[in-house]
Amino acid sequence: MRRDEQALLASERNEERKVLEHLDELANEKAQAIMDFSKPGERALSSNELWFQRQFISAIDTDIQRGNNNLNDVRTRIAGTEARLVEKHRDVKIMETYIGKLKEADFKERLGIEQNELDDVATMQFSRVRINQGGRS
Numbered sequence: 001m002r003r004d005e006q007a008l009l010a011s012e013r014n015e016e017r018k019v020l021e022h023l024d025e026l027a028n029e030k031a032q033a034i035m036d037f038s039k040p041g042e043r044a045l046s047s048n049e050l051w052f053q054r055q056f057i058s059a060i061d062t063d064i065q066r067g068n069n070n071l072n073d074v075r076t077r078i079a080g081t082e083a084r085l086v087e088k089h090r091d092v093k094i095m096e097t098y099i100g101k102l103k104e105a106d107f108k109e110r111l112g113i114e115q116n117e118l119d120d121v122a123t124m125q126f127s128r129v130r131i132n133q134g135g136r137s
Helices: 002-038 047-136
Strands: none
16 A cells, blocks of 8 residues: 555656656747747738737646646646555554564563473472472481
8 A cells, every 4th residue: 555655756756757758848838939039030010920929828837737737637636645654654653563562562471371381390399399208318
């Protein structure tokens, strides 16, 4: 489950990188379009040509806005995935701590049982020695 979230996060990060690259390309395209629009040409441009150049710049602005919205969506998904990963990591740590405490309790219980068995053996041997010493006197 945690690996699935990690894979999803990697995919979302990759998508974010692609969107940022696309936005960078659009910014460069817009800058070039503005330079072309504002530089004086060797020939006079008709009002239709100016209008089309301006529409081209507006279309790029629209694409940039869509790209920014897409970037915001991707970053929102990334934040959600990161939050889920943190929660899963926290759950794993809680379970590891719980399992560690169970192991420790089991170890102490086994150690106590072993100690009781050793005490019983020692008591039986001590009793045999006492009985054997009592029989010789």
